[in-house]
Amino acid sequence: MAAFIHLHNHTKYSLLDGACRIEDMINKCKEYKMNTLAITDHGNMFGAIDFYTQLKDEGMKPIIGSEVYIAPGSRLEKTSSKGQTDTSYHLILLAKDNTGYKNLMKLVSIGYLEGFYYKPRIDKDVLKNYSAGLIALSACLKGEVARKILRRDINDAEKSALEYREIFGEDFFLEIQRHDIPEEEIVVKGMAELHQRTGIPLVATNDIHYMKREHAKAHEVLMCLQTGKTLKDEKRMQLTTDQVYFKSPEEMVELFKDFPEAISNTVKIAEKCNLEIDLQTIHLPRFDVPAEFGNLSLDEYLRNLTETNLKERYPEITTELQERLDHELGIIEKMGYAGYFLITKDFIDYARSKQIPVGPGRGSAAGSLVSYCLGITNIDPMEYGLLFERFLNPDRVSMPDIDIDFCYERREEIIAYVREKYGKENVTQIITFGSMAARGVIRDVGRVLDVNLDEVDKIAKLIPAELGITLDKALEKVEELRVLVKKNEAYSQLIEYSKVLEGLSRHASTHAAGVVITPEELTNYTPLAKSGQADATTQYDMKSLERTGVLKMDFLGLRTLTVMDHTLKNLKKRCIELDLEGIPLDDQKTLDIFGNGETVGVFQFESAGMRDNLRWLKPQNIGDLIAMNALYRPGPMDMIPDFIKRKFDPTLISY
DSSP, X not given: OOSOOOOOBOOTTSTTTOOOOHHHHHHHHHHTTOOEEEEEEETOOTTHHHHHHHHHHTTOEEEEEEEEEEOSSOTTOOSOOTTOOOSOEEEEEEEOSHHHHHHHHHHHHHHHHTOOBSBOEEOHHHHHHTOTTEEEEOOSTTBHHHXXXXXXXXXXXXXXXXXXHHHHGGGEEEEEOOSSXXXXXXXXXXXXXXXXXXXXXXEEOOOBOBSSGGGHHHHHHHHHHHHTOOXXXXXXXXXXXXXXXXXXXXXXXXXXXXXXXXXHHHHXXXXXXXXXXXXXXXXXXXXXXXXXXTTOOHHHHHHHHHHHHHHHHOSSOOHHHHHHHHHHHHHHHHHTOHHHHHXXXXXXXXXXXXXXXXXXXXXXXXXXXXXXXXXXXXXXXXTTTOOSTTTOOTTSOOOOOOEEEEEGGGHHHHHHHHHHHHOGGGEEEEEEEEEOOHXXXXXXXXXXXXXXHHHHHHHHHHSOOOTTOOHHHHHHHOHHHHHHXXXXXXXXXXXXXXXXXTTOEEEEEEEEEEEEEOSSOGGGTOOEEOOTTSOOEEEEEHHHHHHHTBEEEEEEEEHHHHHHHHHHHHHHHTTOOOOGGGSOTTOHHHHHHHHTTOOTTSTTSOSHHHHHHHHHHOOOSHHHHHHHHHHSSTTTGGGHHHHHHHHHOGGGOOO
């Protein structure tokens, strides 16, 4: 292990404050031969699983933590006391083990759900309840002990330090930092005195917010985005240092050569932290087999339902059908996913019982005969030659992913049913993060730099509208952009700062469709967040939740289904009965409508580009529409002209 370990670090998940991408931190660790690193984002654990898995994949040891906010009094007090200048103090918490990890999830959740006042705050009462398995560092200049030292009240500072030691025992450390900020030397001196008085050990950290010293100006831009200011605003919030970058162990050892034990304590702390998060177990909520089916297991009950419904779906049970069903059920049983299908069937049955429109199926789930027999989908996979393995593959161990469309206006009723059935403490919606992509970051940074909006717009529009495009790729591809940037210093600066900030998380919001259902209280599996009066969300995004093995569902609110529902009801008022299931798929008038590109309002067929391609294709059957829908995606879109040419001239086809 290196002579020094960074224990106070802000990634891109310290929204609009941390400018460190996890992959960049890993690369820097490799350069410095550091095999351990901590994540301590502000008040949250948004990036914990992302950080953990990325470091584990590189054979490194991740330390999961957070820089939490401590209320001066009770977390429940949402006003400042008379004479109280601090609405919250900072404190670094690091998980030693699984107990600490679960307690940290509880604490940061309480901060959002109970203590939010400008920041997600906790207090010492909850710290006492959830301190097991955690190491605490007194944090930066905004830590409670540091604030009291700066008020020249060493006795009150000692009182606070001893309170934390009482909570954390030998796992509380006095943190010292040196970023060329004058107040820090006062704090370092005070911490050293407290160490002498109390025996509480010192630990040295660098309050990392960006990767390189030369990124300091780009970080100022980031903070302007957070506060809605421009760089010209002299009153803007800003750091008075360029030292909060990822320093080498040698730099840190030199910086604290008068406190060698504060350096060696970083290694001791790292050695105490040995968290192993279980990312192998699937955590499905409990599903109870109806009493009338006796003591059937979930697998037996699933087979019973599918065998019964197979006879209803198909007039004749061929050998091919039975073998396909047995094959799918065998894989589902082997992977332990029977409960998943039964849970999904249950809430879809509920929706239909309440006349809530449900889509016929989307994505790979439509390739499952089991899903078709259960009524989860309404598309015959045998008729269209759809592959089950595209949906569920035993060689790729991951939770099945069934996206379900519901009437836009009544989607919340389904979520309410799921909450009622599985417990409101076990069900919530999922967070998502908006990031600064190439065009967006140019516009954001341009605004902070006060560059003329028309000029910024011109530069942004030169960046190709391609999936996965980056500023580096755009500069490589577009000569006009290269020339423009090269000859104008303001544009060059705009690009320079934008490159540093590109890809960072800009904001958090609620995922449009994602809902998570856990077998026990949510905070045993994911921390929670909350904004204003909105419902709580997970702090982990879709990808992180998948890794933890909890059940996530996509409940998609589709306006098309709502429009169709209103249409059918209006037709009924006019004594016209229309059965959607009975509409022929070979109706020529309907195909002509598609061929004329008259598809505004038709889901996935209404964009201008799609309508142009439909006019060229002149679809003659449902197969043509299926092909066009499959081709009109970022990957194969360039092949559409070739496909249409070969439709009308099969001689062009070669195998």
